[in-house]
Amino acid sequence: MSASENPQSPTGAASKPAPMRRFGRFELRALLSKSARSMLWLVFDPRLGQELILCLPRTAPNSPGALAHWLKMANGVARIQHPNIAHVIEVGQVEQWPFIAYDRALGETLDERLARQTAPLPVEAADWVCQFLEGLAFAxxxxxxxxxxxxxSLVISSTNQVRVLGLEVAQEVFPATLDFNAVTRRAVRESAEEDVLCVGLLLHRILSGRQVLEQADLQAVVQQMQPLGRELVRMGWETPHPIPEPLRAICNRATDRQTRQRYHMARSFLRALDGWRTAVAQDQGGPIALLMDKLQRIGHLPSTSTALLRVGQSSAMERQHTSALSGLVLQDMALSLELLRRVNNSLQQQGSARDGTVLNMQRAIAMLGLEGVQQAARALKPWPGPLSPVQAELLKSLMKRVQHAGQIAQGLRPAGYDAEVVYLITVMQNLGRLLLQYHFPDDAQQIRQLMLPPEPTADNPHPACMSEQAAAFAVLGCDLDSLGAAVARHWSLGDELLHMIRRQSPEAPVRSTDSDADLLRLTCSLANELVDALQYPEPRRQASIEAATRRYARPLGVGLREIYNAVHPAAPQAEDEVSAPPDHLTGREGGDDAMPVGPMAAAQKDAQKAEADVSHTAPAVAGSVPAPKASALRGRLASLPSSGRSGGQ
Known part of the structure; x- marks a missing residue:
């Protein structure tokens, strides 16, 4: 009997039963799976008196040395003990055919489960694949x-426990003369990356409810995918159940056409998928729970200045005015956030949270007192905390960009709104990014790599890059705004602030609003988008700034001239423009993220150029007049009492 082809024959007539098919001592009962590399048979072992699952290679080893190597690797797998790896009953051979036997009581294969029940929910599918990745990563x-x-290869028990089946069954086919003591098989890393890609196809198969590229053999799908073939594998929209956006991003990254964008390790894939699964199961799970643990142990951010500690050792700080102390505190982002956390947490414990979230630093200092400020400064870890020098430089660069965004937001704020409130809301809109860079620097680097555009090809000369949200989903299983919102909620910062620190999505339209909270949220979101645009090369930078201006022009009543005046603080402002930010926040620090600011003549030339661009590139934003007038919204805001525009005070 040929072991490579043994289809189960139909039951014969009662008078003439079908001949029993055998493989050695095993009675063959059903072919469970067959691919180009391996087979799975359901068999009965009369010696043990139970059903087994037999895994065999599709092609027998071509030499005694190859057979000995196969048995050696299979016996190595049999010694591995893990809850998500199927326990091996026997490793043996029948003539030249080696096999690995597993207990049928472990459960049914994924093929059998999908054949007998409707498509599983996305959470259930993620749970299956997470367990499979646990065992695969261990192997x-x-x-x-x-x-x-x-x-x-995925076996599910009646209690939904998943195990990996068939490790080391499909091995490389080498020439019969190969010395297996010198070169035994392909590098484990290369084989592991292909395994991870196939797990991504497995997840795609479960979620989509249909075979990938109409192929039952996932290895055949791999051969058709780029870069080996020309096919793309993306999660479609016609699925048995709606697929949440984070899960869709994870699945699409696992099968991305660019190999560098895919998961290269089972642990990385597992972390992203498990992060989403846990976050769905409980509100603060996965990466959020891990972040909360790190906050308890090492704090939110390291202190960037020791000035307050030095001054606090003498009586000099006692003679400082609150506004001067506020300027000193705002220079240290970690201390600013710590004071906000302490004062609002204190209000929450005293039952005074109904008075609103405290966002003004001068008010926070007045409420905590000098001793409270000194205690907060001493509680922070000194720079750079546990970060390496390279990671510390990346965090410092991010902090500079956030400070720059806060300065731009102050320049764009509607008349009557507190400058410190606008600055701190802008910082809070970047809280998730700051915490990620400090506590998970490797994940932050992975997200940045995914956001880089792939290499252009003849078929796709202008490839689109992955958005920050999609990259965060693919790495963490949640977006960065959710990280920041979870920490803000943990700090008792109030529902109004939780709404304001949600940045406006770049893809969503910006609508006019009369709400103070929405107005501040949009102003800070525009400032953050402008700082992001400043990172682009010059041609794209100009287009991105103009696109952001067009989106926010009507809701905020701003034009290109006001945008450029805010980005270039040195440019002269008209009398009806908003006042400049405080001196302690307007200092620009040089860096890759800063736009070049020349002397006064150059600033005036930039402003004139912006006005000229408005007349022919953005008529819907500023019209054809050289100096845009204040919008109706600004006029209405100016006529309101200042107490109604306190921004949460």
Whole structure:
């Protein structure tokens, strides 16, 4: 009997039963799966008196040395003990055919489960794949690979416990003369990356409810995908259940056409998928729970200045005015956030949270007192905390960009709104990014890499890059705004601030509003978008600034001239423009993110150029007049009493 082809024959007539098919001592009962590399048979073992699952290679080893190597690797897998790796009953051979036997009681294959029930919910699918990745990652770390992951490689028990089946069954085919003591198989890393790609296809198969590229063999799908073939594998929109956006991003990254964009390790794939699954199961799970633990141990951010500690050791600070102390505190982002956390948490404990969230630093200092400020400064870890020098430089660069965004937001704020409130809301809109860079610098680097545009090809000369939200979903399983919002909620900063620190989505339209909270949120969102635009090369930078201006022009009553005056603080402002930010916040620090600011003549030339551009590039924003007038919204805001525009005070 040929072991490579043994289809189950139909039951014969009662008078002439069908001949029993055998493989050695095993009675063959059903072919569970067959691919180009391996087979799974349901068999009965008369010696043990139970059903087993037999995994065999599709092609027998071509030499005694290859057979010995196969048995050696299979016996190595049999020694691995993990809850998500199927326990091996026996490793043996029948003539030249080696096999690995598993207990049928472990459960049914994924093929069998999908055949007998409707499509599972996305959360259930994620749970299955997470368990599979747990076992696969453990095997990879033990220097073993699968090399032929199929739907039948995932076995599900009656209690939904998942195990990996068939490790090391499909091995490389080498020439018969190869010395296996010198070169035994392909590098484990390369095989592991292919395994992870197949797990992504497995997740795609479960969520979509249909075969990937109409192929049952996932190895055949890999051969058709780029860069080996020309096919793209993306999660469609016609699925049995709605697919949440984070899960869609994770699945699409796993099968991305660019190999550098995919998951290269099972642990990375597992972390993203498990982060989303846990966050869905409980409000503060996954990366959020891990972040909360780090906040308790090492704080939110390291202090960038020791000035307050030096001054606090003498009586000099006692003679400082509150506004001067506020300027000193706002220079240290970690201390600013710590004071906000302490004062609002104190209000929450005293039952005074109904008075609103405190966002003004001078008011926070007045409420905590000098001793409270000194205690907050001593509680912070000194710079750079646990970061390496390279990671510290990246965090410092991010802080500079956030400070720059706060300065721009102050220049754009509507008349009557507090400058410190606008600055701190802008910082809070970047809280998730700051915490990610400090506590998870490797994940932050991975997100930046995913946001880089892929290499252009002849078929796709202008490839689109992954958005920050999609990249965060693919790495963490949640977006960065959710990280920041979870921490703000933990700090008792109030529902109004939780709404204001949600940045406006770049893809969503910006609508006019009369709400103070929405007006501040949009102003700070525009400032953050402008700072992001300043990172682009010059041609794209100009287009991005003009696009952001057009989106926010009507709701905020701003034009290109006001945008350029805010980005270039040195440019002269008209009498009806808003006042400049405080001196302690207007200092620009040089960096890659700063726009070049020349002397006064150059600033005037930029302003004139902006006015000329308005007349022919953005008529809907500023019209054809050389100096845009204040909008009706600004006039209405100016006529309101100042107490109604306190921004949460």
């Amino acid at each position: 990879h770390e033990a220097a073993h690979a699968h090399r032929d992951i199929q739907c039948a």
